[in-house]
Amino acid sequence: MVADAEGRYGLGMMMLPPVDEMYEALLARDRTYDGLFVVAVKTTSIFCRPTCPARKPKQANVEFFSTARDALHAGYRACKRCQPMDDAGAPPRWVQSLxxxxxxxxxxxxxxxxxxxxxxxxxxxxxxxxxxxxxxxxxxxxxxxxxxxxxxxxxxxxxxxxxxxxxxxxxxxxxxxxxxxxGDTPMQSSALHCMQARWIDTPLGAMLAIANSNGVCLLEFVDRRMIERQIAILRRRFKCTIVPGPNAHLESIKAEMDSYFAGSLQLFQTPLVLDGTPFQQNVWERLLQIPHGETLSYSQLADDIGRAGAQRAVGRANGDNRLGIVVPCHRVVRSDGTLCGYGGGMWRKKWLLEHETSHAAAVS
Ligand SMILES: [Zn+2]
Structure with missing residues (x-):
């Protein structure tokens, strides 16, 4: 696993071996796969190293993650026996007590x-x-x-x-x-809900999508620190509850995200709900106009919306974007072209821009 300066795991997650191969390795408790992936068992909500002596689950009941972090975000907890959080043996006692x-x-x-x-x-x-x-x-x-x-x-x-x-x-x-x-229990919500949520797995980690009948209101990586606050803002603004459930816009954005990551989609068509201050809306609308495979500087963006010199405010509005990837705040870079802050992590920004550049010519 490669972690960047912020401790976020890098592109290792792109390199999971094929599922059948991982399952074989699991059955064989093949030590050579240790560290390449962790295996999570749906029936127990526990994740393990490939070599864990504790279990041999059915293939239908397992899912694979490249990092312990991804398994945690998917709702699994670490196996006490094989200690998949730890590369260096069991943690000290005080950590175990935590x-x-x-x-x-x-x-x-x-x-x-x-x-x-x-x-x-x-x-x-x-x-x-x-x-x-x-x-x-x-x-x-x-x-x-x-x-x-x-x-x-x-x-x-x-x-x-x-x-x-x-x-x-x-x-x-x-x-x-x-x-x-x-902010509300699922049962209570079902009677009066007005927003639905679903999970979207991507090669860069899991994302949460929330939509109402008008379109997608939030799309964000679940490990992003801001996400809890973003959900609270959303609930306040729309004065409604959020439930897991069917929503045509969620199905649409899920399909489009799959195509985007496969390199076959450059322009998202799913309706979006951009809800912010007039300044934020201006910034987000401008972001939507940056073509796939291209970037824009903060100062140019500020110029374009008639607020020359307001780079910092533009940066903040970028950070407040609730629709990751589809409102492409990752396409904004410094004037010299170098990368800078991205809520989802710099490594994701880099990955997205490289992905878009390499697929820019492939689709018309
Ligand atoms: Zn285990």
């Missing part, structure tokens, strides 16, 4: 004060998680929390069976997870 505490109640956030009551120095925890797992302790907690709440969206199935089938300790635990993220 993991245990989180698993007892994955939905609550542990603060520095909580760590101190466990006799753990918060600074040490931060350093350890960053160095060993490439993410902060807060990011780990977030991944578990989000993963649990969001994993329901992968199926869109009725709450009652799936929460139990997915290994939530109780249905109420799942409801709580969902409530904290979306």
């Amino acid at each position: 993991f245990d505490a989180i698993e007892q109640d994955p939905q609550s956030r542990r603060t520095d004060a909580d760590l101190r009551t466990m006799d753990i120095d918060p600074a040490r925890a931060r350093r350890f998680f960053k160095q060993r797992y490439g993410m902060t302790f807060q990011a780990y907690q977030r991944a578990r929390r989000m993963g649990q709440a969001l994993s329901e969206l992968r199926t869109g199935a009725p709450v009652t069976q799936t929460s139990l089938r997915n290994g939530y300790e109780s249905e109420s635990g799942f409801r709580e997870a969902f409530t904290r993220l979306f």
Whole structure:
């Protein structure tokens, strides 16, 4: 796994071996695959190394991820036996006690004060998680929390069976997870809902899509720190609840995303709901006009919307974009052409631009 300076995993996730090959490796407990992928078991919500002695699940029940982080975001927790979070053997006891505490109640956030009551120095925890797992302790907690709440969206199935089938300790635990993220329980919502959500797997990690009857309102990587805030903003603005469920715009954007990543789509047609301040709307509308395979500088963008010199405000509006990839804020670069900040992580921005350049000529 390659992590960049921000501790985000790099393009390793593009290089998963074929599924059949991984499943064979799993059955053979082939050590040469250790570190190449982790395997998650849907029936238990646990993920393992390929070599884990604990289980030999049916192929229909497994899914593969290139990093532990991806498995966490998909709602799985690490196997205690094979310790798939760790390349260097079992973690120290104090770290294991932290993991245990989180698993007892994955939905609550542990603060520095909580760590101190466990006799753990918060600074040490931060350093350890960053160095060993490439993410902060807060990011780990977030991944578990989000993963649990969001994993329901992968199926869109009725709450009652799936929460139990997915290994939530109780249905109420799942409801709580969902409530904290979306502000309403799925059951209550179904009566008065006005937005639907679904999960979209992409080669760059899982994304969450939310739409109403007018179009897609949010499309964002689930590991993005901003996402919880973006969901809260959305709920406030539209004064409604969000539920997993069918929505034609979600099906459409899912299909278009698949084609985009396959290199066969350059222009998204799914209706979008751009809802922001007039300035934000101007920036986002201009972003939509940047052709696939091309980039624009912040200062040029500011000029184009009649706000010369407002690069910083443009940058902020870019960061507030709730529709990742389809409103292509990744196509904005510095005046000298170099890359700079991207909410989803620099490595994703780089990947997207390279992907678009390499497919720019292929489709008319
Ligand atoms: Zn295991």
